Amino acid sequence: MSTRTKIKALLESGKTDIDVTVKGWVRTFRNNQFIALNDGSTNNNLQIVVDFENTDPALLKRITTGAALSVSGRLVASLGKGQSVDVKATSIEILGDSDPEKYPLQPKKHSLEFLREIAHLRFRTNTFGAIFRVRNTLSFAIHTFFQERGFVYLHTPVITASDAEGAGETFHVTNFDLANPPKTETGEIDFKQDFFGRATNLTVSGQLEGELGAMALSDIYTFGPTFRAENSNTTRHLAEFWMIEPEMAFYDLKDNADLAEELLKYVIRYALDKNKDDIEFLSQRLLEEEKQKPQQDRSELNLLEKLQFCLNNDFERLTYTEAIEILKESTPNKKKKFQYLIEGWGTDLQSEHERYLVEKHFKKPVILTDYPKEIKSFYMRQNDDGKTVAAMDILFPGIGEIVGGSQREERLDKLEQRMDEIGIPKDELWWYLDTRRYGGCPHAGFGLGFERLVLFVTGMGNIRDVIPFPRFPKNAEF
Numbered sequence: 001m002s003t004r005t006k007i008k009a010l011l012e013s014g015k016t017d018i019d020v021t022v023k024g025w026v027r028t029f030r031n032n033q034f035i036a037l038n039d040g041s042t043n044n045n046l047q048i049v050v051d052f053e054n055t056d057p058a059l060l061k062r063i064t065t066g067a068a069l070s071v072s073g074r075l076v077a078s079l080g081k082g083q084s085v086d087v088k089a090t091s092i093e094i095l096g097d098s099d100p101e102k103y104p105l106q107p108k109k110h111s112l113e114f115l116r117e118i119a120h121l122r123f124r125t126n127t128f129g130a131i132f133r134v135r136n137t138l139s140f141a142i143h144t145f146f147q148e149r150g151f152v153y154l155h156t157p158v159i160t161a162s163d164a165e166g167a168g169e170t171f172h173v174t175n176f177d178l179a180n181p182p183k184t185e186t187g188e189i190d191f192k193q194d195f196f197g198r199a200t201n202l203t204v205s206g207q208l209e210g211e212l213g214a215m216a217l218s219d220i221y222t223f224g225p226t227f228r229a230e231n232s233n234t235t236r237h238l239a240e241f242w243m244i245e246p247e248m249a250f251y252d253l254k255d256n257a258d259l260a261e262e263l264l265k266y267v268i269r270y271a272l273d274k275n276k277d278d279i280e281f282l283s284q285r286l287l288e289e290e291k292q293k294p295q296q297d298r299s300e301l302n303l304l305e306k307l308q309f310c311l312n313n314d315f316e317r318l319t320y321t322e323a324i325e326i327l328k329e330s331t332p333n334k335k336k337k338f339q340y341l342i343e344g345w346g347t348d349l350q351s352e353h354e355r356y357l358v359e360k361h362f363k364k365p366v367i368l369t370d371y372p373k374e375i376k377s378f379y380m381r382q383n384d385d386g387k388t389v390a391a392m393d394i395l396f397p398g399i400g401e402i403v404g405g406s407q408r409e410e411r412l413d414k415l416e417q418r419m420d421e422i423g424i425p426k427d428e429l430w431w432y433l434d435t436r437r438y439g440g441c442p443h444a445g446f447g448l449g450f451e452r453l454v455l456f457v458t459g460m461g462n463i464r465d466v467i468p469f470p471r472f473p474k475n476a477e478f
């Protein structure tokens, strides 16, 4: 294969009057003369100028939207507006035809809903090209952040027998013949005969195993797929999502919150530096989309300003108890505009409450701490008040909860007592309890929902548009 230059490198090189070979897919072909070629390395297309008078008409007919081409020619300063360079084609080879009558992606604006149905092709649009380049950068930035700080990337199992969050939202893993599973004498499914000799499920969180690593390696992080069978058909939930879970020995809740804030700012800044063009494009896209909305529903800040704002301000930190006071006194609560009214202390916050705090009251990211123990998981460290635990949630504008974490209960007696209270089987988690028996120490960690982060940075409105092939109730296409 001839040496091929990626379009991004070519556009950034500043060179002209050289011979080049480029390969990519046709976005548009105008006047039998101008091809807009895109190879996914950048949102910017390269303009190919075709000498149509000296080109075989049969070949010209095959230059259609979606076709894959290899083009060789001379890179020259452009005479037209809108681009700095063109390639004057000397040879064009069709690598793959695309029937313009049948190709689902026409050179016009398609709705995001429609594009979700052709997720196998949506990478070829400007919007999805930008989103997936930003997603790539963010995942790299996450590794860079932790690696620079000496964290160990730990691979926790995807198949497990535990339900870390204790919420019972797991997908079973079995190789039984579902129509005819072996039964015990009492008629229950006999998981002892299953592949792993016990009932297993896809992980809902790598945290418990992550804690084991932190009790020797000090600072670890996981970054992997996570599965939840919660039947939430929302723009913020997926059945398969990626989560980053750092776990740090000798950290308390404040250290934990400091690290999470630093991480979020670091990766957002990283993407702004690395993917400026893409984020500018997405910012513009959002402006156009918002023009459809009534004035009062439009954002005060555009996407770029929103990201900058997030970088330049300390996140607001307050306790759950303080938040409840604010919410109780808030206008939507008093005017009964919330779907779930805040009556008093102890209820879980819904996303409408989280978004009120972040978008209306503080107008910036918020870290809420010290939640009632009843609404949080068994492993969170119990505070001295006997009512709350050292939990933290980070709430983001337009997103709601982006991070959930806590300081962990390192005191064996307290942990066992809490597990008994809420019926978490201690014998199954013997290995988890062992770390409290042997050299347990204060430690903390959190989980960052990767797609929610990508949502925030791209300004997209639906989580199904920031993962290549979303899994949600009644959908596992592709």
Ligand code: 4AD
Residues within 6 Å of the ligand: 164, 165, 204, 205, 206, 207, 228, 230, 236, 237, 238, 239, 241, 243, 245, 246, 401, 402, 403, 404, 405, 406, 445, 446, 447, 448, 449, 450, 451, 452
């Ligand atoms: O708050 P969650 O459930 O916390 C945990 O799983 C802890 N074990 C984390 C830890 O302390 N190590 O989930 C953490 C984050 C949420 O804040 C949210 O961003 C994301 O994961 N998340 C989801 N993202 C997409 N779809 C879903 N169904 C999600 N559920 C949680």
Ligand code: MG
Residues within 6 Å of the ligand: 401, 403, 404
């Ligand atoms: Mg949570």
